[in-house]
Structure formats: C-alpha cells, structure tokens
Amino acid sequence: MEQYEVFRSPQVTVYGRNAFSCVGRETALRGKKALIVSDKIMASLGYVEKCIEYLQLENVQSEVYTGVNSEPTDQYVEDSLSLLKDTKCDVIISLGGGSCIDTAKAIAVLGTNGGYIGDYMGGAKRVSISPIPHIAIPTTAGTGSEVTDATVITNTKNNEKMMIKQPQFMPAVAIVDPLLSLSSPKKVTAATGIDALSHAVEAYLSKKAHPMTDVFALSAIRLIVTNIKKAYEYPEDVAVREAMSIGSMYGGMSFSNASVCLVHGMSRPIGAIFHVPHGESNAMLLPAILEYSKESCKERLATIGRIFSKEAENMKVEEAADFAVEQIKNLCLDLKIPNLKDWGIEKDKFESAITKMASDALKSGSPSNNPRVPSQEEIENLYRICYDYQFSDAKVSTQVC
Structure with a gap:
C-alpha cells in the first residue's frame, strides 16, 4: 500500500x-x-x-x-x-x-x-x-x-x-x-511570539507530522527561541523582527500541514468564553501540557531541548526533554506571561465552564493529534492545573491527569 x-x-x-x-x-x-x-x-x-x-x-x-x-x-x-x-x-x-x-x-x-x-x-x-x-x-x-x-x-x-x-x-x-x-507593543510581541513557538512545537510533536513539516517546524523553533527575547527587549531591531516573521511563517506552514494538538484544542474555548487573546492562552497552557505529554514524545522533546542550548547536546533523552520544558517555562517568565488566575479570570466562573471547555476542546479534533491523547476528565484536570500554574516551579505529575 x-x-x-x-x-x-x-x-x-x-x-x-x-x-x-x-x-x-x-x-x-x-x-x-x-x-x-x-x-x-x-x-x-x-x-x-x-x-x-x-x-x-x-x-x-x-x-x-x-x-x-x-x-x-x-x-x-x-x-x-x-x-x-x-x-x-x-x-x-x-x-x-x-x-x-x-x-x-x-x-x-x-x-x-x-x-x-x-x-x-x-x-x-x-x-x-x-x-x-x-x-x-x-x-x-x-x-x-x-x-x-x-x-x-x-x-x-x-x-x-x-x-x-x-x-x-x-x-x-x-x-x-x-x-x-515594528509597531507591535511588547505584550503583543510576547504573546504572538509564544503563539508561533506553540505552532512549531505542536506541529513537530503531532501524530500527523511528516518529514516536510519537521523541516519547517524545527527551523521555526530555532528562529523563534534565538530571537523572541531580543524582539521583546529591543523592538526596533529590524533583523530580529525579520527572523521572528520568518519563524512565524515557518511555524504556520508546519502546523497547517501537520495540525496542532492539545494546547490549541484547550486554548480556543478559553478565548471563546473568557476572551483571552489566542496567543496568550496558548502560552498559559503550553508548559503544563508538554509536561503532561512528555512520556509519549521524549525523543522529539529532547530534540527541541537541544535547540535551546549547546549544553543540552550531551544530555540523555530524559534530561534533554525536561530541559526543553524548563526553557519554555523560563521564556514565559521572561516574557511576563500570566497564568489564567493572574489574567483576571474568577475561579468560580472558570470552574463552572470547565466541562463545556473540555467538551469543546475534544470536539475540535486537535487533542487527538497529541502524542498522549487525553480523556474528557484529563482535560478538565489540566484546566484546573493551568488555572494557577506557576512557570517558576510548577511540574505536572503524569499521575495527576
């Protein structure tokens, strides 16, 4: 065949x-x-x-x-x-x-x-x-x-x-x-930059990834992790903006053909109900969901980890995979990405929406592309974890979900 x-x-x-x-x-x-x-x-x-x-x-x-x-x-x-x-x-x-x-x-x-x-x-x-x-x-x-x-x-x-x-x-x-x-405010630069990184990472981890999407996804990751903090700190640097624009475009090409996964599936309902901008809601979810998914995609996460720093090149697979998640959490900290609680969503309102959000996430089809495919209950638990997730020290146990 x-x-x-x-x-x-x-x-x-x-x-x-x-x-x-x-x-x-x-x-x-x-x-x-x-x-x-x-x-x-x-x-x-x-x-x-x-x-x-x-x-x-x-x-x-x-x-x-x-x-x-x-x-x-x-x-x-x-x-x-x-x-x-x-x-x-x-x-x-x-x-x-x-x-x-x-x-x-x-x-x-x-x-x-x-x-x-x-x-x-x-x-x-x-x-x-x-x-x-x-x-x-x-x-x-x-x-x-x-x-x-x-x-x-x-x-x-x-x-x-x-x-x-x-x-x-x-x-x-x-x-x-x-x-x-060049006109993008720092907050928009941060949110859209992490959004682009989410596209590339999910495309690379997706069950629908293939050799051509891998090329664009990895190229996007390299461009974004090298330039995103520079774009945030030095917004007038045209060369950095150029690298981010190309990285975003490569990320789009990769996920359009490989599909996004659980992050986007869970992000869309947050935007629809609580009006959190799409890039920010992706950033709020990305580290916790990578921790949840890690055991099913360690080799690929390790490859991402080695892009972040030469010090990861000699790490074992498990260490490099953890390093990737750690570096993405550090990016969120450096770019001042809030969690859902700090963004201003009331806990009671968030809790009352969780069942619908999880159902809508599954309905979108994106979670089925994730390396580890979640159940309705697991998505609900992940929403609760992400609500007050601390990028500085949080770690999602695979036993929790």
Missing part, C-alpha cells in the same frame, strides 16, 4: 523588508476592486492608507472594513461579507493580526459558496467553488495564519470557537513584511 503526505502553502509568498509594496502588483493580477479587511489600530498607524496608495498605483479600486476589534466572530464575517457583496469587490486583502486574516479567509469562501461559516466546520459542508482571491498581510509575528488553510471563528450564539479547515481557506498570496511588526 502506498503512503504519501501532502504539503500545502499559498500560491505566492512574498517576504522581506518592504514586501508590503508588492500588494498593488499582486492584487492587480487577481482583481480590479479590493476589500481591505483590517482594524482601527492598523488604520490609525497609517497602514490601511498606505495599502490604498499601493493599490492606486496599479489602478486597483478599494473599499475598507475596519470592524475587526477582537478575536474573529461570525458577526464580523457577516458584516464584512455584506460589504463585499454590496461593493462588488473581486479580491480581498487582509491587513493585521490573525483576527483580520481569519475573517478574510471566511468571507473569501462564503463570497462564492454561500451559507453560514459554521456550516463548514468539521467538513459538514465542503467548499465546492473556488474562493475569492485573498492576499494576507500579517502585522504581527505569531499566528502564521497567512500560510494556513484553517480559520477560527467564534459562534456568538454559543461561545464556541469553530476551527474550520479545508484547502480552499488558504490565502492565494502571503505578503510577510517584518517592518509592519
């Missing part, structure tokens, strides 16, 4: 300093009128206006939607889709963080296939018509959404984050310009 793997990425990827200037050319190749999906922060920084100028140079008209102001919801999708149809735009540009990009992915598909975005969850409805061309331009180094075929949209009726993945959600073009990430 033949065995093969698939690796998908955008048709075109433009990256490097001043790559943003290519948006007019790439748009003109695909349409005559663009809908720019962005947010008010990007508009205030002048990025939206600059995008319009680049489009005008290529005689491309544009309309603007800047209603995305939090994690993407079905309401943002509905509002921007309505504008897309009313203005007869034939190409979409997303400019901003993962929320803007995920919103644009949804309307690119719905613009030609119709329906409610939740219809496509779990493949219940398949995309049968090619989507409207989508050009994704990230302004943070974290989500990797510009190179993935998945979108995560919150259902505002039941507070469920819907993870929807089909090849047609992949943007046609990714434009990755590290200069756009």
Whole structure:
C-alpha cells in the first residue's frame, strides 16, 4: 500500500523588508476592486492608507472594513461579507493580526459558496467553488495564519470557537513584511511570539507530522527561541523582527500541514468564553501540557531541548526533554506571561465552564493529534492545573491527569 503526505502553502509568498509594496502588483493580477479587511489600530498607524496608495498605483479600486476589534466572530464575517457583496469587490486583502486574516479567509469562501461559516466546520459542508482571491498581510509575528488553510471563528450564539479547515481557506498570496511588526507593543510581541513557538512545537510533536513539516517546524523553533527575547527587549531591531516573521511563517506552514494538538484544542474555548487573546492562552497552557505529554514524545522533546542550548547536546533523552520544558517555562517568565488566575479570570466562573471547555476542546479534533491523547476528565484536570500554574516551579505529575 502506498503512503504519501501532502504539503500545502499559498500560491505566492512574498517576504522581506518592504514586501508590503508588492500588494498593488499582486492584487492587480487577481482583481480590479479590493476589500481591505483590517482594524482601527492598523488604520490609525497609517497602514490601511498606505495599502490604498499601493493599490492606486496599479489602478486597483478599494473599499475598507475596519470592524475587526477582537478575536474573529461570525458577526464580523457577516458584516464584512455584506460589504463585499454590496461593493462588488473581486479580491480581498487582509491587513493585521490573525483576527483580520481569519475573517478574510471566511468571507473569501462564503463570497462564492454561500451559507453560514459554521456550516463548514468539521467538513459538514465542503467548499465546492473556488474562493475569492485573498492576499494576507500579517502585522504581527505569531499566528502564521497567512500560510494556513484553517480559520477560527467564534459562534456568538454559543461561545464556541469553530476551527474550520479545508484547502480552499488558504490565502492565494502571503505578503510577510517584518517592518509592519515594528509597531507591535511588547505584550503583543510576547504573546504572538509564544503563539508561533506553540505552532512549531505542536506541529513537530503531532501524530500527523511528516518529514516536510519537521523541516519547517524545527527551523521555526530555532528562529523563534534565538530571537523572541531580543524582539521583546529591543523592538526596533529590524533583523530580529525579520527572523521572528520568518519563524512565524515557518511555524504556520508546519502546523497547517501537520495540525496542532492539545494546547490549541484547550486554548480556543478559553478565548471563546473568557476572551483571552489566542496567543496568550496558548502560552498559559503550553508548559503544563508538554509536561503532561512528555512520556509519549521524549525523543522529539529532547530534540527541541537541544535547540535551546549547546549544553543540552550531551544530555540523555530524559534530561534533554525536561530541559526543553524548563526553557519554555523560563521564556514565559521572561516574557511576563500570566497564568489564567493572574489574567483576571474568577475561579468560580472558570470552574463552572470547565466541562463545556473540555467538551469543546475534544470536539475540535486537535487533542487527538497529541502524542498522549487525553480523556474528557484529563482535560478538565489540566484546566484546573493551568488555572494557577506557576512557570517558576510548577511540574505536572503524569499521575495527576
């Protein structure tokens, strides 16, 4: 029986300093009128206006939607889709963080296939018509959404984050310009950087990992662990921002093809119910879940540990695996990542949501890719552990869960 793997990425990827200037050319190749999906922060920084100028140079008209102001919801999708149809735009540009990009992915598909975005969850409805061309331009180094075929949209009726993945959600073009990430505040740099690291680590540990995803995942890990603290401490260092942007993109390519695991499965419900930004909730969960998973992926965790420092090169597998988790905890400390309690979630409200969150996590399918696949009860226990987890000294016993 033949065995093969698939690796998908955008048709075109433009990256490097001043790559943003290519948006007019790439748009003109695909349409005559663009809908720019962005947010008010990007508009205030002048990025939206600059995008319009680049489009005008290529005689491309544009309309603007800047209603995305939090994690993407079905309401943002509905509002921007309505504008897309009313203005007869034939190409979409997303400019901003993962929320803007995920919103644009949804309307690119719905613009030609119709329906409610939740219809496509779990493949219940398949995309049968090619989507409207989508050009994704990230302004943070974290989500990797510009190179993935998945979108995560919150259902505002039941507070469920819907993870929807089909090849047609992949943007046609990714434009990755590290200069756009210079405006990111330190807190955003930290959260999105750990988010990118989570993508790469989970892709490498995933049961669906294969040789091509391993190459991108390990490359991403090397770039991120070498540069993330520098980007946090010296935000104007363009070379560091460039390394983080490429690392984030590699992480996106790896997890889009190998899938994420338990961290993302548990993270999405936290974001949906308690509105914790996706990057931060991933960071809050990552060390504890690696400790939980360690016995089922020691060799691969050891490889990650050896990336962090030469001192781990001669360690035994068990030691190097522990070293990897220790270094990730140290990163969270250095980047001032809070736990769920310190972020401000009330314990009683968190406890009352645990059963639903664990159920939603399992429903997403991501936990089944984890090296150690958890039960509902184990996920509930992990949520409790993560609530007041201390990165400085916490250690999850494999007997607890």
